[in-house]
Amino acid sequence: MSLVEKTLRKLQESGRAPSDPSASSAPRQTARPEGESFRSPQAHAHGPMVPIERGALRAAGLLAPQEDLQVLVRQYRKIKHPLIARAIGRGAPRLEKGYLIMIASAMAGEGKTFTAVNLALSMALEKDLRVLLVDADVAKPQLSHVLGRGDAPGLLDALRDPAMDVESLICPTDLPTLSFLPAGTGSEEATELLASAHMEQLAAQLGKNDGQRVVVFDSPPLLQTTESATLSHVAGQIVVVVRADFTPQPVLLDALKMLEGHPDVSLVLNQSMRTITSPYYYYGYGADRAAPPGGG
Numbered sequence: 001m002s003l004v005e006k007t008l009r010k011l012q013e014s015g016r017a018p019s020d021p022s023a024s025s026a027p028r029q030t031a032r033p034e035g036e037s038f039r040s041p042q043a044h045a046h047g048p049m050v051p052i053e054r055g056a057l058r059a060a061g062l063l064a065p066q067e068d069l070q071v072l073v074r075q076y077r078k079i080k081h082p083l084i085a086r087a088i089g090r091g092a093p094r095l096e097k098g099y100l101i102m103i104a105s106a107m108a109g110e111g112k113t114f115t116a117v118n119l120a121l122s123m124a125l126e127k128d129l130r131v132l133l134v135d136a137d138v139a140k141p142q143l144s145h146v147l148g149r150g151d152a153p154g155l156l157d158a159l160r161d162p163a164m165d166v167e168s169l170i171c172p173t174d175l176p177t178l179s180f181l182p183a184g185t186g187s188e189e190a191t192e193l194l195a196s197a198h199m200e201q202l203a204a205q206l207g208k209n210d211g212q213r214v215v216v217f218d219s220p221p222l223l224q225t226t227e228s229a230t231l232s233h234v235a236g237q238i239v240v241v242v243r244a245d246f247t248p249q250p251v252l253l254d255a256l257k258m259l260e261g262h263p264d265v266s267l268v269l270n271q272s273m274r275t276i277t278s279p280y281y282y283y284g285y286g287a288d289r290a291a292p293p294g295g296g
């Protein structure tokens, strides 16, 4: 079992323990703002418990095979630290809305869902950080299906009914620092709902009551849907996933044009060991494999 698997298991086991840290002898985290005690997402999440089944995630191609995990763990560590820094102001100025992180890409099949899952899991290993993974790919809610919440109320339902408390739809997971908001039900007016002004309020609400919460949005492709453009206005940080040897350069440039003016756009080169440089932030990551897996 790899180190990351062991750590995830430990977290899952500790998730069954009482979440009140005062009941344990664990040392208090110093990075936390004074006066704020650490609460697990369970303190906020009211939906049914969602187990993070590594087998199901792996079978869906959303978790790297065992032999590639160590490489990915190192690469995700590099990716997450600057994002966390800007999200909660740890070692860097805190960005306005920096806790709302959108995982985007020009086209489908570039690795948005893979990146959202692996980044969220990697972030969930951080102390004094709570991670909310949101399935905002309402047209193709793969994540909700894989996590067994395909028919559950979620983001769309909260958008449809502004009186609804979105926190009541958030599902705790068996990782004490990770929670999940499914895409929700009904899809006819999904585009309009995601593009509504209420989306902005809802996103802000997701982080308002909890200064240690980072929200990771899995999203639809920028060039193939209109709702992702709206989401990009809501997010404080955008990570554009670029699949190596897959995305034609003009297509990527078109997608980046849509994000012009956004203060914080990073690029992740997926499924390649190369790291490239540009005016944007680039991170190379991916498994060192002879043949990359097929696109979705």
Ligand SMILES: Nc1ncnc2c1ncn2[C@@H]1O[C@H](COP(=O)(O)OP(=O)(O)O)[C@@H](O)[C@H]1O
Pocket (backbone or CB within 6 Å): 060, 061, 062, 064, 105, 107, 108, 109, 110, 111, 112, 113, 114, 115, 270, 271, 285, 286, 287, 293, 294, 295, 296
């Ligand atoms: N870094 C990676 N290593 C291994 N497989 C990956 C990686 N990134 C994506 N994949 C695979 O590529 C396919 C498309 O990824 P996915 O995250 O579903 O793309 P998107 O959400 O952008 O449509 C999936 O089969 C996934 O398993």
Ligand SMILES: [Mg+2]
Pocket (backbone or CB within 6 Å): 112, 113, 114, 137, 142, 218
């Ligand atoms: Mg996807």
